[in-house]
Amino acid sequence: MSWHMNAVFYELYVRAFADGNADGHGDFIGLRQKLDYLQWLGIDCIWLLPIFPSPLKDDGYDVASYLGIHPDYGLLEDFMMTVDEIHRRDMRILVELIPNHTSDQHPWFVEARRSRQSPMRDFYVWSDSPEKYKDARIIFIDTEQSNWAYDAVSGQYYWHRFFSSQPDLNYDNPAVQRAMQDVMQFWLELGVDGFRVDAVPYLFERDGTNCENLPETHDYLKRLRAFMDEHYPGTIMLSEANQWPKDTLPYFGDGDEVHMNFHFPLMPRLYMALARQDRRDVVDVLAQTPQLPPNCQWATFLRNHDELTLEMVTEDDRQFMWETYAPEPAQRINLGIRRRLAPLMNNDRRKIALMHSMLLTLPGAPVLYYGDEIGMGDDVSLPDRNGVRTPMQWDDGLNAGFSTAPTGKLYAPMIADPVFGYQKVNVAAQQADPNSLLHTVRHLIHSRKQQAALVQGALEWLDDLPPQALCFWRKGDGQHFLALHNLSDTPLTIELPAPSATLTDALNPEAKVTQSLTLPPYGYRWLSQQA
Numbered sequence: 278m279s280w281h282m283n284a285v286f287y288e289l290y291v292r293a294f295a296d297g298n299a300d301g302h303g304d305f306i307g308l309r310q311k312l313d314y315l316q317w318l319g320i321d322c323i324w325l326l327p328i329f330p331s332p333l334k335d336d337g338y339d340v341a342s343y344l345g346i347h348p349d350y351g352l353l354e355d356f357m358m359t360v361d362e363i364h365r366r367d368m369r370i371l372v373e374l375i376p377n378h379t380s381d382q383h384p385w386f387v388e389a390r391r392s393r394q395s396p397m398r399d400f401y402v403w404s405d406s407p408e409k410y411k412d413a414r415i416i417f418i419d420t421e422q423s424n425w426a427y428d429a430v431s432g433q434y435y436w437h438r439f440f441s442s443q444p445d446l447n448y449d450n451p452a453v454q455r456a457m458q459d460v461m462q463f464w465l466e467l468g469v470d471g472f473r474v475d476a477v478p479y480l481f482e483r484d485g486t487n488c489e490n491l492p493e494t495h496d497y498l499k500r501l502r503a504f505m506d507e508h509y510p511g512t513i514m515l516s517e518a519n520q521w522p523k524d525t526l527p528y529f530g531d532g533d534e535v536h537m538n539f540h541f542p543l544m545p546r547l548y549m550a551l552a553r554q555d556r557r558d559v560v561d562v563l564a565q566t567p568q569l570p571p572n573c574q575w576a577t578f579l580r581n582h583d584e585l586t587l588e589m590v591t592e593d594d595r596q597f598m599w600e601t602y603a604p605e606p607a608q609r610i611n612l613g614i615r616r617r618l619a620p621l622m623n624n625d626r627r628k629i630a631l632m633h634s635m636l637l638t639l640p641g642a643p644v645l646y647y648g649d650e651i652g653m654g655d656d657v658s659l660p661d662r663n664g665v666r667t668p669m670q671w672d673d674g675l676n677a678g679f680s681t682a683p684t685g686k687l688y689a690p691m692i693a694d695p696v697f698g699y700q701k702v703n704v705a706a707q708q709a710d711p712n713s714l715l716h717t718v719r720h721l722i723h724s725r726k727q728q729a730a731l732v733q734g735a736l737e738w739l740d741d742l743p744p745q746a747l748c749f750w751r752k753g754d755g756q757h758f759l760a761l762h763n764l765s766d767t768p769l770t771i772e773l774p775a776p777s778a779t780l781t782d783a784l785n786p787e788a789k790v791t792q793s794l795t796l797p798p799y800g801y802r803w804l805s806q807q808a
């Protein structure tokens with residue numbers, strides 16, 4: 278079985294994690310110093326948000342060069358040393374592959390827009406009219422009015438699915454297809470274990486379609502996959518297709534396309550279930566989640582570097598989510614919510630732990646977002662999604678131990694409010710306190726690894742329980758695992774569906790398992806049984 282099936286992933290910004298050279302920006306020197314922490318936490322694979330040279334208008338998703346490192350983060354040698362240090366700790370590393378678009382500062386685009394005769398012109402998608410492909414939706418609805426932007430230099434419009442400073446590459450051009458495979462090869466040669474592949478649904482455009490999930494896109498991804506399998510076996514692609522499960526399934530092909538894709542529709546439903554004290558939304562979405570081909574896995578998550586997207590819920594549910602979790606307009610962006618996990622949970626430790634318990638026991642490989650393991654806060658006064666990308670809070674000293682630069686030089690202000698400020702919420706304090714959220718999350722991660730059934734075990738709901746009980750078996754690999762969750766604010770008593778004598782508490786082996794169990798408000802239990 279390939280490593281990705283059962284890995285615990287951790288998503289981080291090099292810029293936000295630790296500053297090793299005191300310039301106010303996180304870098305690879307700093308990250309290397311924190312690898313022991315990630316190993317201690319139980320992380321198997323680190324996913325680095327974009328590290329490439331970039332004007333940072335979209336925090337690095339606007340790539341100005343695919344074959345280098347942003348100077349703030351260090352040199353290529355720094356990256357290579359970091360890869361070695363990660364591997365030395367038996368961890369793995371994913372970097373971003375951003376195939377859909379570049380920055381308008383990328384030399385390809387600078388050259389392409391120079392004139393209509395430019396040899397690079399066909400690297401991008403041009404039109405005389407902004408009416409073309411009008412069935413394609415706009416993704417960044419708060420900032421963009423059209424998917425076309427007029428280029429005054431060459432007198433035509435160029436196509437962009439995201440910010441207008443991010444022109445889309447033209448995948449009908451075989452040279453673009455080759456160039457992106459070369460990019461992939463460059464990073465694989467440096468030893469990365471794979472890629473989080475950004476925004477995959479949008480690679481090709483075709484008139485009369487919504488320009489998403491086109492067959493041509495799947496063909497191209499399959500070719501990238503074949504290339505990886507042939508030359509770099511064991512490396513993976515984790516794609517970002519924010520789609521309904523039935524539209525996501527084709528990205529796995531017959532096990533010959535991507536290895537993993539995020540389960541976008543599940544994520545908001547975990548929040549809905551908790552707020553409604555009713556498991557139904559989660560049960561429904563998993564019932565509509567198809568079986569994956571062998572050696573394929575869902576990546577599940579609670580939060581990430583973007584807004585908590587509500588693209589995959591109904592209009593009614595979106596209003597419900599906004600009213601419940603983002604009552605203030607400043608907390609909303611596009612079709613989502615720009616807040617972190619702990620504030621979304623009103624900083625209620627029980628709820629934060631319960632969400633982690635669901636994440637770590639439901640099907641899929643979990644992806645954690647840096648800082649959520651200590652319950653970091655956010656800052657909605659910062660523009661765009663920057664409020665959930667503030668510096669990691671290591672201790673209660675100068676700049677939270679993130680940087681020794683003068684505070685005014687930090688790339689972003691620290692969270693310093695009375696509830697979530699680094700003086701209160703930081704790694705050092707929580708490492709020293711065995712009852713902290715950090716220790717709870719770490720314990721859940723390490724305990725998960727003991728449970729063979731959690732890798733691919735079939736999901737079986739306990740149906741005849743009240744709605745606030747989110748309880749299920751995972752059965753497989755010689756083991757039965759029983760997860761019990763109480764979504765409500767009152768105690769919940771459950772009659773176990775198997776003789777209590779056959780069950781052991783998987784989080785606390787000493788704890789007594791009684792036939793009738795009472796979960797406290799927002800409580801959870803993990804029980805395991807030999808099959």
Ligand code: GLC
Binds near residue numbers: 338439475517583
């Ligand atoms: C992906 C990234 C997001 C970025 C967008 C455009 O959705 O997750 O952060 O803004 O692609 O590159």
